[in-house]
Amino acid sequence: MLRLPNVRHEAPSTIEEAVVLLGAEGTLLAAGGTDLVPNLKRRQYPGAHTVVSLRKIADLNGINVDEDGTIRIGALTTLATVAEDSRVPLVVREAARLVASPQIRNQGTLGGNLCIDTRCDWLNVPDTWRQAAEPCLKTGGEMCWVAPAKKVCWAVSSSDLAPVMVALHAEVRLAGPSGGRTIPVAELYRLDGLAHLTKSADEIVTEVAIPDSAGLRATYRKLRRRGSVDFPILGVAAAIRLDEVGSCTAAGIALGSVASAPIRARAAEETLVGRRLDEDSIAAAAEAAGKLARPLNNTDLTSRYRKRMIPVFVRRALGDLTGH
Ligand SMILES: Cc1cc2nc3c(=O)[nH]c(=O)nc-3n(C[C@H](O)[C@H](O)[C@H](O)COP(=O)(O)OP(=O)(O)OC[C@H]3O[C@@H](n4cnc5c(N)ncnc54)[C@H](O)[C@@H]3O)c2cc1C
Structure with missing residues (x-):
């Protein structure tokens, strides 16, 4: 034990x-x-x-809706509560339901989910196992065992809700020693497995604000070995708006669990905006997204397979939203 x-x-x-x-x-x-x-x-x-x-900080708990339709979720709100509240956009509820297990969703919070530490096969093992090798960068050593050529930590951002919040252009409110500030969720992260959050250690995420999602079509697809409990090893969140003739007027696409931070797939978004969403435009967006990440062999399944699944999952996600 x-x-x-x-x-x-x-x-x-x-x-x-x-x-x-x-x-x-x-x-x-x-x-x-x-x-x-x-x-x-x-x-x-x-x-x-x-x-x-x-x-014990009651102010951090609860869900409220502003007059303009913005949903405000306190950071301490549990994933189980988020998953059950009909005011929360369906895609967020569905992604919350895919996290871990019912017990963990009853205890785990939205703020904690957005801030979970990066993970790596070399790191997330008991220390007695780690002692079999020199420490890696994240445990105070000199090199990364996954990609020894570079002095960079490639531990993986493994949150299910992070890519969803990025695709929805949500914001987080932070409280710190110099007061409060609000930043887009995308700016909470940086591509560094050692320090993947841009906030300081004494800043607390107090709230997540999701803009009004009326008329938005959004979905989240998660790759993992088993149907429950497992962390994502690829997550694709997609959110689009279509006009009356089926042209895309806005798109948000984000990839999770393929790098040390969620990746906003801007190139894929740009491929879609202004075009009708058909098989060709969806294939072009999927191809663009597939070029944005190079997963490594530091989590479940092979890096090659996860890389090949990125365009497949983007295509499926956009297919979910358009029937293609
Ligand atoms: C078996 C197992 C399976 C799991 N599967 C999944 C999964 O499928 N998908 C997934 O996304 N996660 C998974 N998790 C991880 C975790 O349970 C969830 O992400 C959960 O939502 C974390 O929330 P928490 O409140 O328990 O975080 P905590 O453990 O309390 O905190 C996590 C990190 O975030 C920081 N933090 C927490 N709250 C804040 C805040 N308000 N402001 C600033 N920093 C904060 C903490 O300092 C800590 O570093 C799994 C965990 C286990 C043990």
Whole structure:
């Protein structure tokens, strides 16, 4: 059995208090803990001495709808609640339902889902296994065991909701020591498996705002070995608007789990806007998206297969939305 390391537990009741506590080095933030706790048990955060839980901060929980149709979901809202609330866009509910298992969705939160740590076959194993080799970049070593030629960590962004929120052009609200700020979800991430979030350690995601999705057609397709529990090894989110003659007026396409951050497939989006969505335009968008990522062999199934599945999944996702 893997045991938790000795850590101090803090449970502040305000966001301000939590921000101050998170400012101290070696302090980690926990929401549902379904990602953080297993990572702690595998000793993935060696210098950590304190965990700050958000669970007592009531302000972070709940779903509201603005007059303009924007859906505001508190970061601490569980995935089970998100999946069941009919005010939440269907594509978000469906993607939430694809995460892990019912137990984990009852405990895991939306904010935690967007911020889960990047994953890698070399990293997400007990430390006794890791001790069989030199540490990798993410565990304080000098090289990446997946791609030793470059000093870059390729651990994979493995959130189901992240590509969906990018495709929907959602925003996150952050609270930090210098106040609050709002950024597009796409800007929460960077392509670096070591530090895949652009926010600082003492910034908390407080809310996710999804723009009015009336008239939007959107879908999410997830590749994984088993039908449940497994993390995504490819996720494709697509959202489009069509005018009355079937021409695409807006498109959002994002790829998940093929790099250290979700990738917005702008080239594929541009292929669609202004065109009728038929087999040719869908094939062109799928081809454009397929060129945007080069998955490596650091998660389930082979990198070659995952790469080949990107255009296939984009084509299927757009087919879901248009009947092609
Ligand atoms: C067996 C198993 C299967 C899983 N399958 C999937 C899957 O299929 N798809 C998937 O997407 N995930 C999966 N997960 C990961 C995880 O359970 C979910 O992503 C869950 O939503 C994480 O939410 P949480 O509240 O438990 O996060 P936590 O574990 O509390 O936190 C995760 C990370 O986010 C940070 N964080 C949490 N909340 C905030 C916040 N408000 N602001 C800033 N940082 C924050 C934490 O510091 C931590 O680094 C799986 C986990 C397990 C154990």
